[in-house]
Amino acid sequence: MIHIGPSLLAADFSRLAEEIGDIEKGGADFLHLDLMDGHFVPNLTFGVSLVAALRRHTALVFDAHLMVEHPETYIDALAAAGVQYVTVHQEACPHLDRVLQQIREKGMKCGAALNPATPVSTLECVASYLDMILIMSVNPGFGGQQFIPYTVAKVGDAAELLENAGNTAAVIEVDGGITADTIGHVTAAGATWLVAGSAVFGRADRAAAIAALKA
Numbered sequence: 001m002i003h004i005g006p007s008l009l010a011a012d013f014s015r016l017a018e019e020i021g022d023i024e025k026g027g028a029d030f031l032h033l034d035l036m037d038g039h040f041v042p043n044l045t046f047g048v049s050l051v052a053a054l055r056r057h058t059a060l061v062f063d064a065h066l067m068v069e070h071p072e073t074y075i076d077a078l079a080a081a082g083v084q085y086v087t088v089h090q091e092a093c094p095h096l097d098r099v100l101q102q103i104r105e106k107g108m109k110c111g112a113a114l115n116p117a118t119p120v121s122t123l124e125c126v127a128s129y130l131d132m133i134l135i136m137s138v139n140p141g142f143g144g145q146q147f148i149p150y151t152v153a154k155v156g157d158a159a160e161l162l163e164n165a166g167n168t169a170a171v172i173e174v175d176g177g178i179t180a181d182t183i184g185h186v187t188a189a190g191a192t193w194l195v196a197g198s199a200v201f202g203r204a205d206r207a208a209a210i211a212a213l214k215a
């Protein structure tokens with residue numbers, strides 16, 4: 001079952017509540033929230049107070065992707081803001097197990113994200129209890145980039161890792177450069193959650209854009 005999550009990064013920041021209403025009506029399955037701190041990635045987006053404010057405007061599942069240093073300092077506030085999925089970067093977490101447990105203890109689903117050049121094998125020790133593996137198919141920091149083809153093989157690696165760990169409940173999400181042309185490659189390899197920024201918010205008819213990706 002394919003889930004499409006528009007990335008708020010590509011929305012019109014001057015009218016976010018309307019933009020979210022548009023994709024919710026248009027058939028989005030979740031809302032992807034890119035929190036960037038200007039340190040882990042060379043861009044700065046928004047923080048938890050904005051996420052909390054948006055929570056009042058939609059029933060969509062909130063999928064927070066933390067592209068930040070020290071993600072452990074965000075977890076309590078994200079739980080209070082009503083976020084359901086929190087994904088941290090393996091590369092930002094010297095204590096990955098600890099921060100994933102912290103997310104679970106707050107009653108949220110936990111995910112681990114990998115930059116394009118980070119191997120899936122780095123998640124072997126936590127694979128049995130992850131709720132999500134997020135394969136970045138662009139270098140994180142900016143929307144509208146070109147999909148990196150070698151990341152398709154990493155989706156297959158993630159599927160194999162989860163299978164070997166006996167974790168059939170976890171999902172594989174892919175983020176970056178997802179379009180009607182690239183989506184089929186990653187779904188064939190095992191991804192079921194697809195983040196799409198430009199391919200949804202960049203189009204006037206969001207319902208048609210989501211339907212095109214699902215098709």
Ligand SMILES: O=C(CO)[C@H](O)[C@H](O)COP(=O)(O)O
Nearest residue numbers: 007140141143144177197198
């Ligand atoms: O995490 C991201 C960038 O770091 C974005 O979610 C991603 O790039 C989506 O945008 P697009 O679909 O336009 O590539």
